[in-house]
Amino acid sequence: MRSRDWSLVFFTTLAQWSVGIIVCLTGLILFSDDPAVIVETGLSARNPVLLALLLIAVATTSSFLHLGKPSNAPGALNNLAGSWLSREILAIGLFSVSLLLTLFSGWKSGGMEYPGYLLLVCSITGLFLLWAMARVYLIPTIPAWNNWYTPLSFALTTLCLGLATFLLLDTVVEDGSGKPLAWFYVGFLIAVLLLELLSGFLHQQQLNKMPTGMDGPVFNRGTLHRLFLARMALLSIACLAMIASLLQANLAPGSGALTWVYPVLALVFIQEIVGRFLFYLSYFRIGV
Numbered sequence: 001m002r003s004r005d006w007s008l009v010f011f012t013t014l015a016q017w018s019v020g021i022i023v024c025l026t027g028l029i030l031f032s033d034d035p036a037v038i039v040e041t042g043l044s045a046r047n048p049v050l051l052a053l054l055l056i057a058v059a060t061t062s063s064f065l066h067l068g069k070p071s072n073a074p075g076a077l078n079n080l081a082g083s084w085l086s087r088e089i090l091a092i093g094l095f096s097v098s099l100l101l102t103l104f105s106g107w108k109s110g111g112m113e114y115p116g117y118l119l120l121v122c123s124i125t126g127l128f129l130l131w132a133m134a135r136v137y138l139i140p141t142i143p144a145w146n147n148w149y150t151p152l153s154f155a156l157t158t159l160c161l162g163l164a165t166f167l168l169l170d171t172v173v174e175d176g177s178g179k180p181l182a183w184f185y186v187g188f189l190i191a192v193l194l195l196e197l198l199s200g201f202l203h204q205q206q207l208n209k210m211p212t213g214m215d216g217p218v219f220n221r222g223t224l225h226r227l228f229l230a231r232m233a234l235l236s237i238a239c240l241a242m243i244a245s246l247l248q249a250n251l252a253p254g255s256g257a258l259t260w261v262y263p264v265l266a267l268v269f270i271q272e273i274v275g276r277f278l279f280y281l282s283y284f285r286i287g288v
Contacts, residue, residue, distance in 0.1 A: 007065035009276045012133060013161075013269075014059035015092070016154055018052040019126035020162020022099070024185070025049070026123040028166075030116050039113050041106030046169050049106065049114060049122075053099040060092055084135040091129035098122045130154055143210055144217075144282035149203040153279070156196045157272050163189040164265040186246045193239040193268075197232060200275070204228055207282060216284035227278055234271035238264045 025039070025048045040046040079086045102118040134151040167185055207219040217224055241264045 007062045011063040016158040017161040018055035020158040021052045022122045024162045024166040026119040049103045088132040094125040159192045167261045231271045231274045238267040
């Protein structure tokens with residue numbers, strides 16, 4: 001892995017984190033049963049749209065470190081018909097602009113929620129970005145990337161980071177029965193963490209069977225294998241912590257039960273960085 005590929009590790013992870021926050025917020029507002037929602041819309045660290053915008057801004061900035069000549073970046077849009085990289089760049093622009101419009105709308109109105117239609121646009125452009133990002137790496141000559149795990153792992157990163165962050169925003173939401181929807185988000189996060197564990201092990205088994213040649217990476221021993229085991233350990237601890245949180249009697253905002261999520265978010269973020277580092281280290285080509 002080249003040193004400048006570290007910028008891609010942070011670009012992909014932070015961009016997916018941003019999309020995850022918006023998808024969670026959109027789902028909460030559009031698909032909850034008669035919700036009473038209070039969302040911060042001002043200049044606050046608890047404003048989910050502002051947080052998502054900051055994350056995509058940092059992600060985009062870090063991506064420029066990967067380019068030999070950053071000034072040539074706009075030229076990548078010249079091949080939208082045939083290049084997923086061009087579509088990824090377009091998606092970043094659309095997602096960022098939609099976030100700006102949504103943030104301005106919420107701030108201008110002075111209300112405590114965002115318009116659902118604007119959030120839906122943000123989610124659609126964000127999911128387009130997520131899909132374009134995955135398609136960039138589905139390259140037939142790179143077997144470690146060109147498989148089911150790449151789009152699935154990107155989606156799971158989006159959900160893990162988005163759900164954990166959204167739980168920490170302390171948003172006041174109740175469903176029709178008056179039960180805090182934090183129960184649903186905690187349960188959903190546990191399911192996603194378990195799926196990430198299962199898919200990680202299955203993908204590792206697939207990598208172990210790949211013929212990588214004399215100079216290719218070694219997956220079943222050495223540094224790559226130890227990093228994989230460390231990542232699985234972090235995921236397991238995060239999952240157990242969320243199960244302990246779910247067993248708390250009260251998950252309402254302000255109850256203190258969701259303080260579990262702070263270390264969980266740190267664990268999830270670290271293991272996602274390790275996982276993305278392993279993703280780029282798994283690079284090897286076959287054929288021409």
